[in-house]
Structure formats: structure tokens, C-alpha cells
Amino acid sequence: MFIDKANIHLKAGKGGDGAVAFRREKYVPAGGPAGGDGGKGGNVVFIVDEGMKTLMDFRYKKHYRAENGEDGKNKNMFGKDGGDMILKVPPGTIIKDEKTGVILADLTEKDKPVIVARGGNGGKGNSNFKTSTRQAPNFAIAGEAGEERSVILELKLIADVGLIGFPNVGKSTLLSVATSATPKIANYHFTTIAPNLGVVKTKYGDSFVLADIPGLIEGAHKGTGLGHEFLRHVERTKLLIHVLDSAGVEGRDPIEDYEKINEELKEYNLKLWDKPQIVAANKVDIPSAEENIVRLKSLLEGKNIQLFTISAATGKGIDELMVFAAKKLKEIEETITVEATIDEEEKLYKFKPEEEKLFTIAKEGNTYIIEGNFVERLVNSTNFDDMDSLAYFQKVLRKRGIIDELKELGIQEEDNVKIGEIEFQYYD
Incomplete structure (x- = not known):
């Protein structure tokens, strides 16, 4: 699993x-x-x-x-x-x-x-x-x-190219033919519950990692089915191959499928929707595909999206598709990297000790409660029966600004101060 x-x-x-x-x-x-x-x-x-x-x-x-x-x-x-x-x-x-x-x-x-x-x-x-x-x-x-x-x-998953599309449109078969991967393939929805990876090597010597992204369904961006888990894997890819069932074997309309999948990407993350796509119209060996191929060509003409007609079952058109995908990858800017998948508000955190608040002070009645790892460690290190240790304790409280903050909060002579389990009276 x-x-x-x-x-x-x-x-x-x-x-x-x-x-x-x-x-x-x-x-x-x-x-x-x-x-x-x-x-x-x-x-x-x-x-x-x-x-x-x-x-x-x-x-x-x-x-x-x-x-x-x-x-x-x-x-x-x-x-x-x-x-x-x-x-x-x-x-x-x-x-x-x-x-x-x-x-x-x-x-x-x-x-x-x-x-x-x-x-x-x-x-x-x-x-x-x-x-x-x-x-x-x-x-x-x-x-x-x-x-x-x-x-x-x-x-x-880090993959150069991701195969997306509704369940049972032939993505796993395409992956198995284009690479040496051996994904589980069967004729039912959600066959693929985890992304499969394979390496494509074109006849011109180019290579890239191809991922079979599990099938999406309507409402995936809301988490329907395994939507969020599936969409998460699409984020790192540089290029998408959108696989459609051009024959409409299960009564599906490839035009509607194309639009619905892209809507899911858009709703989940605009960066996914903006990723370069190639459309692969699969199952063209089935006669009922001809009419839908014409409709797809008309739809994509104005979108500057390349359409390939393929048959994952017979291997038709797959070499040409992979050669074009390799060429397209070279054209994609190097800025489309892992870092580009992180939203601007999700900036990488770098540890900065100076950012850590050393203490907090809260007032309850006439008692000022000081909390924080720093002051608790100071108390635990102090020998209150030793004058030198006590003098060092008071010096650190002043140096770290604790006394100044107590004064700003209005502390008076003989008010109580509590740090951890230790409680004492304040004298300036």
C-alpha cells in the first residue's frame, strides 16, 4: 500500500x-x-x-x-x-x-x-x-x-510528466507500453490507487520519468473519493498528458471529460491548471472514435494544445507522443521546478534563534507569572542559598529585559513574582 x-x-x-x-x-x-x-x-x-x-x-x-x-x-x-x-x-x-x-x-x-x-x-x-x-x-x-x-x-512524487484523466481511460496501459513499468491493470474504476512510475526512453535517446496519476473524478478538488491525495501528486510534474477515451466505451463524452478534469485542476490549484498539457485521444482503434476525434480537434485548435491519436492496446502513435513530450520538456522553463509548486505564503521556514520569545509575563491579581524555557532553566540553575548565585540570577533578569517589562506592567514593591514552582517578592 x-x-x-x-x-x-x-x-x-x-x-x-x-x-x-x-x-x-x-x-x-x-x-x-x-x-x-x-x-x-x-x-x-x-x-x-x-x-x-x-x-x-x-x-x-x-x-x-x-x-x-x-x-x-x-x-x-x-x-x-x-x-x-x-x-x-x-x-x-x-x-x-x-x-x-x-x-x-x-x-x-x-x-x-x-x-x-x-x-x-x-x-x-x-x-x-x-x-x-x-x-x-x-x-x-x-x-x-x-x-x-x-x-x-x-x-x-517527482516525475517529469504526469498522465491524468478519468478512471479506466487507458493511462495504466499507456504507462506499461511506453515504459518498463508493470502497473496493475483491470477493467474497473480506481484500479490505480497509488501513482506508478516508469522511465521513457525515446528513439532519439531522450529520457524522462512518466507517472500514471490515479484517476480523477468530479469533486476531486473537494476531496471526493481520493481527490486530494491524487491531486497532490500532479503538483510536481512539469508537463501533463491528458488521456481521453475517444471511443466513449463507457458512454463517456471525451469533450466533457476534458473540460471536467481541467475544472478540477483549476479549482484545486491554479498552478496545476496552468501546466502545459498534451492531449492523447486513446482507443482510436475502435470505430466509434472517429467522430469524437473530429470534435476534439475543433476544441483544441484555438487552445494551442497538441492532440495525438493513440491506441495503448496496439501501440499506435505512442512513439510519436513520447518524442513530442520529450521535446516539450526541453522547452519548458527551468523555473518550473519543485520550488514552483509551493505557494508564496508557504515560505520555507529557517530556524532563527533570535525569533524565539524568551519569556512571557501574565498578571493574576498581585502575582506576576513569568513563563518560558529560558527563565525556567535559569531558576533551575540558581542556588537561592548562595549569594553569588542569587546575584547572577538578578543580573540575568535585568540583562534580558524581564525587570523592565515587569515595571511596564506596573509591578509594585512586595508584589509576588512566580517562575515555575518558585515564588518570591519583588524589590527594586
Whole structure:
């Protein structure tokens, strides 16, 4: 079964805590601070594996976590960095943030790893806080929490040319004749429930990837049937071959079919509707096709769309169709690439630490509640029984603008301030 969408949860590793330690060497009775820094937490990294074709693995395992960094050690020894969690996906996988819908990564090339959840930085050991007036700091900084997010993986097949059309018009047969692909073929609707790929090699030595896109139906743009899943695969193709049943074997009108399919593309995404098309009128070996071929020629004359009459069953006209498709591909601008399939509002997100809000302050009665990974980590790193550690705590609150924001919110002397489980009174 072809799985082209999966929801998973990612958690990067937490940075190791800095150590509080002192030199205890022989003949050094009053050794200085010797606490090492914590190691960095591991990242969650995605890479392309060209041997993968589906997202099947992510259907059964939903949670992925990178290793935490190791805590700092005595003798100024740094903790070991946490190992990255490496996740392999098929080429053409898009990763979206589940909460915001922002595209985090568009993976099309191998050997280009993308970090989707960053590990936390390691904390600082007490040896970092030694000064001329603070000879024996009795505090260290805890490691940062790693990023945590739920993401949606979407696989869009990468093909140069896509075969579109209503079910049972002969797309799978055409693919099997034009390439070495062996799609399942039978005489009923929705035979193809997953796109099939094959490589076309023309008699002139040109080659391209051809995809048999599952049959569309009316209402596909609204999600009717498997509409959205099918239309998703059309987005990456550069050229479309619109296959029609020119004989009307099932009582269908190829003119109406042509217009309905294009309307579905237009309603789903205007970029799909604008893609270059070639029309392949299939089943011309059946006598009833002649009249419809005349009608199709009349319809397409003013649309600057090339019409080919073919028979997937006998092979008639297929070589000419594929040669023309290869030529058309060369004419298509190079700008029609994977990137062009992404809407302008879905801009690729780049991690920028400075964008992250370090804290938030909310007021409840006379209590000001400060929240955020940064301030919670600061509290956890503070030894409130040690004057040096407490002085450092207050210094950081001022430096990061927390005191200024409390004043803007109207804090008064002796009002309560709460960070995590710690509550204290404010004095300027």
C-alpha cells in the first residue's frame, strides 16, 4: 500500500547540565572551580534516501527522540554531545509544522541533511563564573530543552510528466507500453490507487520519468473519493498528458471529460491548471472514435494544445507522443521546478534563534507569572542559598529585559513574582 502522508512527533535532545565541582588535588588545599560544561542535545535530522518509495515506516512509529547531552563533569571535563536522530525519507517529501502549517523542509536531494528539531545547548559549569571577586562560584547553568514539535510528512512524487484523466481511460496501459513499468491493470474504476512510475526512453535517446496519476473524478478538488491525495501528486510534474477515451466505451463524452478534469485542476490549484498539457485521444482503434476525434480537434485548435491519436492496446502513435513530450520538456522553463509548486505564503521556514520569545509575563491579581524555557532553566540553575548565585540570577533578569517589562506592567514593591514552582517578592 502506498502511504504518502504521516503525522509524527519529534523531540530533540536536552542539553546537559553544567557541573558544580572544585579541584580536590593533593597539595592544593583551596582548589578553584572545576565544573565542566554540559554536552549539546542531539538534533532530529531528515535526509533523503533514494531507495525509499513510501512513508510506510512512519505509519507504525509516531514518536522520535534524539539523545540528551551528557552533564558536565569534574576537572573541567565537558559532557558528551547527544547523538542526532537521523530519519530517512523518500525524495519529494515535504515536512510541515502540524500546528502552523509552515513548511519546514522540502527534501528533494540526497546528501543535504535538514535539521527540523534542534537540540538544546549544554549548560555552563561553575568554572565559567569565576571572577576576581567570586573565587568559588557555587552554581552552574542547566542545559537548554531541545525543540519539540509535531510535523506532517507529505510525499509528492517527482516525475517529469504526469498522465491524468478519468478512471479506466487507458493511462495504466499507456504507462506499461511506453515504459518498463508493470502497473496493475483491470477493467474497473480506481484500479490505480497509488501513482506508478516508469522511465521513457525515446528513439532519439531522450529520457524522462512518466507517472500514471490515479484517476480523477468530479469533486476531486473537494476531496471526493481520493481527490486530494491524487491531486497532490500532479503538483510536481512539469508537463501533463491528458488521456481521453475517444471511443466513449463507457458512454463517456471525451469533450466533457476534458473540460471536467481541467475544472478540477483549476479549482484545486491554479498552478496545476496552468501546466502545459498534451492531449492523447486513446482507443482510436475502435470505430466509434472517429467522430469524437473530429470534435476534439475543433476544441483544441484555438487552445494551442497538441492532440495525438493513440491506441495503448496496439501501440499506435505512442512513439510519436513520447518524442513530442520529450521535446516539450526541453522547452519548458527551468523555473518550473519543485520550488514552483509551493505557494508564496508557504515560505520555507529557517530556524532563527533570535525569533524565539524568551519569556512571557501574565498578571493574576498581585502575582506576576513569568513563563518560558529560558527563565525556567535559569531558576533551575540558581542556588537561592548562595549569594553569588542569587546575584547572577538578578543580573540575568535585568540583562534580558524581564525587570523592565515587569515595571511596564506596573509591578509594585512586595508584589509576588512566580517562575515555575518558585515564588518570591519583588524589590527594586
